Amino acid sequence: MSETFLTHLECGACGASHEAAEPQTVCKKCEKPLLARYDLAAARRSLRPDAMAARGGGLWKWRELLPVRDDASVVTLGEGSTPLIPTRALGRKLRLARLFVKDEGQMPTGSFKARGLAVAISRAKELGIRRVALPSAGNAGAAAAAYGARAGLEVTVFVPKDTPVANVKETVAAGAVVHLVDGLITDAGRFVSAGVAEGKWFSLATLREPYRIEGKKTMGYELAEAFDWRLPDVVVYPTGGGTGLVGMWKAFEEMEALGWLRAAKRPRMISVQAEGCAPIVRAFDEGAEFARPFENAHTSASGLRVPSAIGDFLMLRAIRASGGCALAVSDEEMIAAMGEIARDEGLLVCPEGAACLVALQKLVARGQVGADESIVLFNTGTGLKYLELLP
């Protein structure tokens, strides 16, 4: 059974081709992330956007453009098809006519991480992998634990010791082994790498395995479908590892090759980070191709506490190619925005999601968005995991 148009994996930096039928990590030549490639010409002949829209909901409606070969390998908790919620009260205050929040909090495990891990765990199971580990800021570990439990995989998660207690508890509840690390997610990553070297597990660290991004890219497909196969003018997205931003950009490219889009124009991609941890913002401002590790990284938006990311150059490339930018916001601003969004729109968002509103407010103040542009803020997770930030 083969329902995917997956052909091979290709290095995002040097372009080297890799076999997709066996487990892969990063590029064997340059150690940069591998990207899944599909026979999009064949897919274009058999898939039509109106037929895709008629398929109903969920991440797996994009089945042929995901890397899993056999239906029996699919591990699902009903993820995907999150609502695009018009936020008119916020829009009125900013004098913006078409402002939306894509609410990834309405998802298994309460965050956008479910997309990437649903696909990565399904593919790991399909490739015969039995034990996986990953470093996490919290939500990815919880999602890996949940999908791993369904798939019958052994899951080990390394998180910074100040990760929100909600994340730790839900990860443990799903039967994963959780190690609290005295340090940042990059330090947690070193423990995972050490275990890989010892043959203990396969690493699911984002962009160090090629399929989490495939799950995340479905956010881009969903945006296109929601906007009737056009794309919004502006996408505001909180970037830690940045897999979502890079994934959506990949989806836009794929949909262009598939001939699904009514207009060639892609959104301006706005990367949002925390002032206490803004490596991409700094690299963007400096015109650098790669981002230097951010010193003394700190922010209460745990998902943004990522001082260095292997996909940095892919993020920077997409932001620049789109005519977008990268912006940092303070913890105080994002926590205040959590309250503002809850009171104005009834949406309890995570601080990373709230950071997008703050970034948009700055863009409006600078005159960098038009009043009639369609703008999507990404709320990457439920605020229920961050109750300690609320009064």
Place this chain on the structure above:
Amino acid sequence: MSETFLTHLECGACGASHEAAEPQTVCKKCEKPLLARYDLAAARRSLRPDAMAARGGGLWKWRELLPVRDDASVVTLGEGSTPLIPTRALGRKLRLARLFVKDEGQMPTGSFKARGLAVAISRAKELGIRRVALPSAGNAGAAAAAYGARAGLEVTVFVPKDTPVANVKETVAAGAVVHLVDGLITDAGRFVSAGVAEGKWFSLATLREPYRIEGKKTMGYELAEAFDWRLPDVVVYPTGGGTGLVGMWKAFEEMEALGWLRAAKRPRMISVQAEGCAPIVRAFDEGAEFARPFENAHTSASGLRVPSAIGDFLMLRAIRASGGCALAVSDEEMIAAMGEIARDEGLLVCPEGAACLVALQKLVARGQVGADESIVLFNTGTGLKYLELLP
């Protein structure tokens, strides 16, 4: 603009007809719940099940069978169309081939209460109501606060003082006034009624206003659609106020009148309660038409801590007519089941949802379910709000 087939309201006990175009509470004759009635003969001529299925997702796809007249009145956060998740690992242990969890945790405000409050708040707004109040075990108050914030209504919530802190925080975050009551939800209800008498607000207490049940009934429509316009053999549902169970039963009745169902057989409805608060179980066992208030009600499943419910006779009627039953489970059992479901299926459910698994285990032990029957357990909310119950 009139897109609903709503005709009038009818008392669920004495049958007295009431005008739907103005705000209504309970029956003016006998003070029992009012049920919305539709011109189902006309609806049958214009609505076909395959066309409904093709509409895509969300609660408002059932637009014509909901009580809101004007599209502009609809207040939505993207609720509805929750996944029906096959739970094969749990099924294997119980030797059940077709076991599912309907996961209402993947919803705005993280619970099934979003359905009822989305519809009730939309209709309240449409009827010109500006201030609402309700007693709540926690989740209903949070949902009312969220939809109320979007609708621009003033929301006041009365909850028992030992309501989970997550519920209180999310309700306050959305701008509602929260009063902690030294007592149970029935005591909270007395404060709401007192305010009604003083003209302070309109009461959204469930089944004391006629439209929350209309939102809840969409769970029944979704079940039918998911099972290709048949119905599952068994529905296991945690009943506090019981609006969901009564609402689904109402949906089954409506769909029969609409001619949408391929088979006349309705599910056996299993009401699940906590040993520390089981008025419906006691009334069912006693063969009573109404349930006496349960003394010294206590359970850590806050949604089941409802010692008396105005819809008791409607619940009991549906359970009996369906050939179902009512079962009580202990707090220890349901908390253990939360862990079991998380480890086996990757689903972090609320204790009320976990109680359904325990009830099913008892039914299996008694030989009251068949190995090939299709069985749906309702998880009514995310476990993220009950982290204090996890190790």
